[in-house]
Amino acid sequence: MRILITGGNGMLGRELVRALAVSHTLRIADLPETDITQVSDCFAKIRDFRPEVILHAAAATDVDGCESEPDRAFRVNAVGSANVAHAAERLGARLIAFSTDYVFDGTAPRPYHEWDTPAPRTVYGASKLAGEEAIRIHCPNHVILRIAWLYGPGGPSFLHTILGKARHPGPPLRVVNDQWGNPTSTRAVAELVVRLLDQPVAGLFHASCEGEATWFEFARTAIAFVGIQREILPCTTAEFHRPAPRPANSRLEKRRLRLHGFPPMPDWRDELACFLRHYPDL
Numbered sequence: 528m529r530i531l532i533t534g535g536n537g538m539l540g541r542e543l544v545r546a547l548a549v550s551h552t553l554r555i556a557d558l559p560e561t562d563i564t565q566v567s568d569c570f571a572k573i574r575d576f577r578p579e580v581i582l583h584a585a586a587a588t589d590v591d592g593c594e595s596e597p598d599r600a601f602r603v604n605a606v607g608s609a610n611v612a613h614a615a616e617r618l619g620a621r622l623i624a625f626s627t628d629y630v631f632d633g634t635a636p637r638p639y640h641e642w643d644t645p646a647p648r649t650v651y652g653a654s655k656l657a658g659e660e661a662i663r664i665h666c667p668n669h670v671i672l673r674i675a676w677l678y679g680p681g682g683p684s685f686l687h688t689i690l691g692k693a694r695h696p697g698p699p700l701r702v703v704n705d706q707w708g709n710p711t712s713t714r715a716v717a718e719l720v721v722r723l724l725d726q727p728v729a730g731l732f733h734a735s736c737e738g739e740a741t742w743f744e745f746a747r748t749a750i751a752f753v754g755i756q757r758e759i760l761p762c763t764t765a766e767f768h769r770p771a772p773r774p775a776n777s778r779l780e781k782r783r784l785r786l787h788g789f790p791p792m793p794d795w796r797d798e799l800a801c802f803l804r805h806y807p808d809l
C-alpha cells in the first residue's frame with residue numbers, strides 16, 4: 528500500500544515507519560517540509576503521493592505548552608486535522624488518526640469506553656477533541672484511535688524523563704500515585720495499525736495497552752526492571768502542580784476492539800519489559 532504518515536518524525540510516527548517500511552511504500556509529512564495547518568501543503572502532499580491510507584500522527588503534544596498557547600494547539604490539532612481529513616476525503620484515502628485519553632475529565636469511577644461523553648479539562652484535550660470532530664465531519668472513511676500514556680524509542684515520554692532522573696544521584700524521586708492510566712508502547716499501537724490495514728472497520732476505537740497503573744507504579748516497575756538502585760516515593764497530584772490539570776482516571780476500556788473481535792491489546796507490564804530489554808538506554 529501507499530501510506531502517508533503525518534508527524535512521521537515524531538515518537539509514534541517513527542514506530543509506524545519501522546513497522547510498515549518493509550511491506551509498504553511510505554512517505555512522511557512533517558515539519559518543516561509539510562505543515563498540516565496550511566491547507567495547500569496538505570493537498571499538495573497528498574495529491575502528489577496519492578496514498579491509499581493516511582496515518583495522521585502529527586499533533587501539538589506538549590500538554591502544558593498547549594495550555595499557554597491555545598491558538599497554536601487548536602491550529603495544529605483541530606484545523607490541521609480538518610485539513611488532513613478534508614484532503615483525505617477529496618483524494619480518496621482512508622484516514623487512521625490518533626487521539627487521546629485527555630478528551631475525558633477523569634472523574635468516572637471506571638475505565639472510559641467509546642460511548643462515554645468526552646469533557647476535556649485541558650486545552651490539549653479540547654483541541655484533540657475538536658480534531659476528532661473535524662475528522663468525523665470531513666472524512667467518513669476514518670478510524671480514530673484514542674491512545675494514552677505513550678512511550679517509544681527515542682521519546683520524549685514520562686518513561687524517558689523518570690529513568691533519566693533515576694540514573695543521576697539525588698534525593699528520592701517523588702511520583703504521583705493518584706492518577707490512573709494504561710501505559711502504552713508505540714509498538715503495541717503500531718501492531719494494531721498493521722492489523723487495521725486489513726480490516727475495513729471505521730469509527731472510534733480506544734487502543735491503549737491492557738492493565739492499569741498509577742504514574743508511581745509505572746515508574747517503580749521501570750526502575751526495578753532496569754536494576755537502578757534509587758529510592759522512589761509516592762506523592763499526590765496536589766503536591767505536584769502542573770499548568771494543565773491531569774485526569775485522575777485515564778483508563779480506557781477497549782470496548783469497540785472487543786466487539787469487533789480484535790484480540791486484546793498487550794498487557795502494559797509485558798510491553799514495558801519487552802521495550803526495556805530492546806532499548807535499555809531508551
Ligand SMILES: NC(=O)c1ccc[n+]([C@@H]2O[C@H](COP(=O)([O-])OP(=O)(O)OC[C@H]3O[C@@H](n4cnc5c(N)ncnc54)[C@H](OP(=O)(O)O)[C@@H]3O)[C@@H](O)[C@H]2O)c1
Nearest residue numbers: 534536537538539558562563585586588625627674675677
Ligand atoms: N505522547 C503521548 O503520551 C500521547 C498520548 C495520547 C495520544 N497521543 C497522540 O498520539 C499522536 C502522536 O504523538 P507523539 O507522542 O508521537 O507526538 P510527537 O512525538 O510530538 O510527534 C508529533 C509530530 O508532529 C509534528 N508536527 C507538529 N506540528 C505539525 C504541523 N503543523 N505539521 C506537520 N507536523 C507537525 C511534530 O513536529 P515537531 O516536533 O517539529 O513539532 C512531531 O514530529 C498525537 O496525535 C498525540 O496527540 C500521544
